Structure formats: structure tokens, C-alpha cells
Amino acid sequence: MSSGAKVISAFIRETTPGITPAGAWNLLKRSSWGVKPSQNTKDNDEIGGTRMAQGATLGTVDVGGDVGTKFRWGQHDAFLASCFGADWSGDSLTMGNDRITFSLATYASDIGVASISRGAQVSVWKMEVPNDGDITSTITFSGLDWDSKADDTSFIVGTATDNAGELRYSFKEVTGISLNGVDGGAGFCIDTFNIQFDNNMQTQRCIGTGSPFAGANIPTTFTPKGSITLSWSKAAWEVWSKTLTGATVPFSFTLANDEGQYTFAFPKVQVAGDWPDGGNTDIIQVQLDITAADVSPTVTRAVTVPATAISVAPATSSGNVGTTATLTATLTPAGATDVVQWVSSDPAIVSVVSTGQKTAQVTRHAEGSATITGKVRTFTAISTITVTAP
Missing domain, CATH: 2.30.110 (Pnp Oxidase; Chain A)
Structure with missing residues (x-):
């Protein structure tokens, strides 16, 4: 055995x-x-000397x-x-x-x-x-x-x-998911999804x-397709409405962990799905079938290089209310692929938004000072932003 x-x-x-x-x-x-x-196999329809079946013929x-x-x-x-x-x-x-x-x-x-x-x-x-x-x-x-x-x-x-x-x-490793130009978690909630690439092999x-x-x-026709289950919302309706027009929407998502990441990008998909409904205790969801059209999807890959240290420049910056400044992080090693996360100690005085993997823009709103922290993994660095009267 x-x-x-x-x-x-x-x-x-x-x-x-x-x-x-x-x-x-x-x-x-x-x-x-x-x-x-x-x-x-194929059945052998010969008639022998008795009513006993004559066996099967082996085929392909x-x-x-x-x-x-x-x-x-x-x-x-x-x-x-x-x-x-x-x-x-x-x-x-x-x-x-x-x-x-x-x-x-x-x-x-x-x-x-x-x-x-x-x-x-x-x-x-x-x-x-x-x-x-x-x-x-x-x-x-x-x-x-x-x-x-x-x-x-x-x-x-x-x-x-x-x-x-x-x-x-x-x-948990699904990041950067986007449908019809709307990020998942912002305009809608994606419950589950699947994709498949079918060569319709003959x-x-x-x-x-x-x-x-x-x-x-x-291989004959290459057909990328899949299914997405969304919580019903205005953004979900915007996508569902394409069912009646045949218009295409973009769909993409990234899988990223500490070893590497894959991004699956579908430039054009057509959608099909039934109008959703639910009971009085149900969360209404809509299931949309997607099929790529005209343009091939693209898969990209990138090895994850973890950061082991971070510094932020400038370390200090001063300016009037209403002005902005750019912060740039330097990661060690130089090829680190982590994305820096930015946080302000007091957003009412200085707010911060990410503008790239290692950059951010701060905006000064009121007199005072605030600390901007850049973080990758367990490593942090700060920049002190001072705001003066105009």
C-alpha cells in the first residue's frame, strides 16, 4: 500500500x-x-452466438x-x-x-x-x-x-x-486591487474573485x-476571464451598468509578500451579471463575470528586497502657512522594494500624503510644528516641520 x-x-x-x-x-x-x-472505448455492437455482450473496442x-x-x-x-x-x-x-x-x-x-x-x-x-x-x-x-x-x-x-x-x-497579500479605476476598499468591497486563462485547447x-x-x-482562442463578487454599492452599480452597454473597464491586482510580488493587469474586460437582491438580513452582493477583450492581460513580477534602515531628508523644514515641501526617504539597501508609510503627529498643523515609493508631500496648515514619521517594516525616521505665520 x-x-x-x-x-x-x-x-x-x-x-x-x-x-x-x-x-x-x-x-x-x-x-x-x-x-x-x-x-x-466504443461498444462492440456485433451479435454473437448468444445474447452475451461482445465487449468493447479500445479507442483513443x-x-x-x-x-x-x-x-x-x-x-x-x-x-x-x-x-x-x-x-x-x-x-x-x-x-x-x-x-x-x-x-x-x-x-x-x-x-x-x-x-x-x-x-x-x-x-x-x-x-x-x-x-x-x-x-x-x-x-x-x-x-x-x-x-x-x-x-x-x-x-x-x-x-x-x-x-x-x-x-x-x-x-491578506492581495494589494492594489482596482476595478473600473476605483480601488477596492474605497468605493466597493470585493468579497472573493477568481481569474483563469483558457487556451480552448483542441x-x-x-x-x-x-x-x-x-x-x-x-491552442485556439486565448480567453482570459473570471468572476468577482462585490458588495452592492454605487461603485459596483457603475461596473454592473456596463453589462447593458458592452463597454470595457480595467481590472488589476497585486499579490505581494516578503519574497516577491505579481501584478495581474487586464486593460479591458467586459462584464456580465444579474441584478442583485437579498433578504432583510442579507448583505447584498453582485457577482460579475469578467472576460478580457481585444488586449492581452499582462503579468509582471518583482523580487521583494526588504529594507534594513531608513533616513528622511530634509530632517527639518520651515515655511509659512499654505506652503508645501517634499520629503524623500533613503532606504538601505539601495534596491529595497518596500513602500514607505508616512504619518503626521498633528495633521491639523501639517498633513502628509505619499507621492511615490519613497516620497511624500507635506502641507502646512497652521502655526506650530509637527513630526512626520517615515516607516518601513520596523524601521522609522523623522522630519520636523515648522509652520510660521504668512
Whole structure:
């Protein structure tokens, strides 16, 4: 008998679709594994000497299925590239026409049984963002070949390298979410949402190969889509009203933790949804289906570089009521990616608003002085602002 905890899952990118290359395998952390062969059969309608059924005829074999995962930094970059049909250009990804495939393998080390799917291409990539708990991703693969064995050896050569981040992204790491130019939490409350990129994959089969497997899996229309559940409000109505006009709106969000961040930007999405209703104790919500149109979404990534110190310039500043000044923070190391948070000790005298990752503008309102604090992580620095009569 085998334990699921002893089944190793790994992948390697192929150079030629359907051929497993030599090289290092990557460990695939997953919560479920549905990649397998599905044997298609046809009933044999022959009539024999008795009324006994004459068995079935074996037909084609489909290879593929879903792999369920938690979303982690670095683990999905190659799969997103396969789904989009393009390699990352630096740290940006958009739709292309390349064919990116993998060999996917498992090995049950306690019983010595191994499997491999070759020519596996991502047909659908889906992300679910809940209102509590971890963000999950489901990868749907379509493969060209399948093999298995039970001789106590694995198709995975060597020890698979774990390139995934240690941290799982959760609902708390969703930042910068925006729909129709309105930030979430300002004009509306987003309860849950999901996105998926669907290649509408079609299978091509070729007679004469002697193989029951697909000859090729061909992506057709690339359809990014999803669903957003909003609390009903005027801002939500503004978006819902586009259902009746077909007008598009922008949608974007960022996932950021201490290892890195991803930003998913949909320049144009069309919306569809029913008019909402609710009982006398319900919070009324509207569910909107979104479908990207005309322009490909873009995914960007950036490694998080944590700050270890901060200073603010100028350290002091004096000016009349009604004047403004710019504060600039310097972070250590120089490439730190944290965004500085700014707070005034007395907003009635001096207010402060962020104008960038490391900059802020202060406005002098009344005579006196106030301390402006810039903060990143646990590190702080101050600037003393003095206000004089005009």
C-alpha cells in the first residue's frame, strides 16, 4: 500500500514537445494530482452466438488533468508562460504563440511505482482568491504521451530542485486591487474573485502513427476571464451598468509578500451579471463575470528586497502657512522594494500624503510644528516641520 505523502511530483521543461530532456527536474508542490491517461472505448455492437455482450473496442487515449496547488513565489512562472504561449520578457509576460511543454512525473517511493506524462502543455490556468485562507491555483494540462512502471526506479533523474518560495500567498497579500479605476476598499468591497486563462485547447489526432495518443494539442482562442463578487454599492452599480452597454473597464491586482510580488493587469474586460437582491438580513452582493477583450492581460513580477534602515531628508523644514515641501526617504539597501508609510503627529498643523515609493508631500496648515514619521517594516525616521505665520 502507498501513502500520498510519499509520492514525489516533479516537472522539467521540454525542448522538443513529447521528448523528456536531460537536465535538472523541478519539485512541484501540490495538493492534488489529476494528470493521467483516460482510455476511450466504443461498444462492440456485433451479435454473437448468444445474447452475451461482445465487449468493447479500445479507442483513443487522452492524457491530461488538473494539478491543484497553493500559489507560491516562483512556482508558477513556467506554467504561466506555457499558458500564455510566451517566455517571460525580463519580468513581464503577455500573450504569444510559442508552444511550451513539460514532462510531468510522479514517483511513489514506498511501493516503487512511477508515472510520466510527456508533451504536457498548460491548457487552462486558474487562480482562486478567497476571503479567508490561502490563494490556490489549478493547472490543467494536456499531454501527448503517457508511461508508467513498477520496477522501483523513477522517471525523475536525480533529486528534484525545490524552486518555489517558502511562503504561501493568502487573501491578506492581495494589494492594489482596482476595478473600473476605483480601488477596492474605497468605493466597493470585493468579497472573493477568481481569474483563469483558457487556451480552448483542441486535440489533433493523426491516423498512421500507430499511437492512440494525441498527435498535437493546439491552442485556439486565448480567453482570459473570471468572476468577482462585490458588495452592492454605487461603485459596483457603475461596473454592473456596463453589462447593458458592452463597454470595457480595467481590472488589476497585486499579490505581494516578503519574497516577491505579481501584478495581474487586464486593460479591458467586459462584464456580465444579474441584478442583485437579498433578504432583510442579507448583505447584498453582485457577482460579475469578467472576460478580457481585444488586449492581452499582462503579468509582471518583482523580487521583494526588504529594507534594513531608513533616513528622511530634509530632517527639518520651515515655511509659512499654505506652503508645501517634499520629503524623500533613503532606504538601505539601495534596491529595497518596500513602500514607505508616512504619518503626521498633528495633521491639523501639517498633513502628509505619499507621492511615490519613497516620497511624500507635506502641507502646512497652521502655526506650530509637527513630526512626520517615515516607516518601513520596523524601521522609522523623522522630519520636523515648522509652520510660521504668512
